Amino acid sequence: MINPPNTPDHSRFREDYAAGRITVHFDRVAAGRYVSARLMLPLFMLPLSGIGVALALTGWIWTGLIVIALAFVLPRLIKRSAPGFLMQQSLEDAQIYRELLATAVIRIEERT
Numbered sequence: 001m002i003n004p005p006n007t008p009d010h011s012r013f014r015e016d017y018a019a020g021r022i023t024v025h026f027d028r029v030a031a032g033r034y035v036s037a038r039l040m041l042p043l044f045m046l047p048l049s050g051i052g053v054a055l056a057l058t059g060w061i062w063t064g065l066i067v068i069a070l071a072f073v074l075p076r077l078i079k080r081s082a083p084g085f086l087m088q089q090s091l092e093d094a095q096i097y098r099e100l101l102a103t104a105v106i107r108i109e110e111r112t
Helices: 010-019 028-039 041-057 061-080 082-092 094-102
Strands: 022-026 106-110
Touching (some): 010 022, 010 094, 022 028, 022 082, 028 041, 028 082, 041 061, 082 094, 094 106
């Protein structure tokens, strides 16, 4: 995979970020989609909501409703925190850094 024009390679990215020479901007929606796909959040949400419905139907109404609420709230919270998580991952892993650049999840800007 080739970096888009005017973007540093991973080692220079790490150095420039640590020195404060660059600013990294995230597309929040794309970051949420990327994390959702990598963690397979839809496959997590469906069984958890099914368990919540089963609990509610067997008499554990409040517990079932809480589990159903968690099935919908947890993926949204994970997607919301995606930029911070991806920033850490991109600093640690060159492959993820290249994927984020290629999918336009991150945009790197030099500070003036």
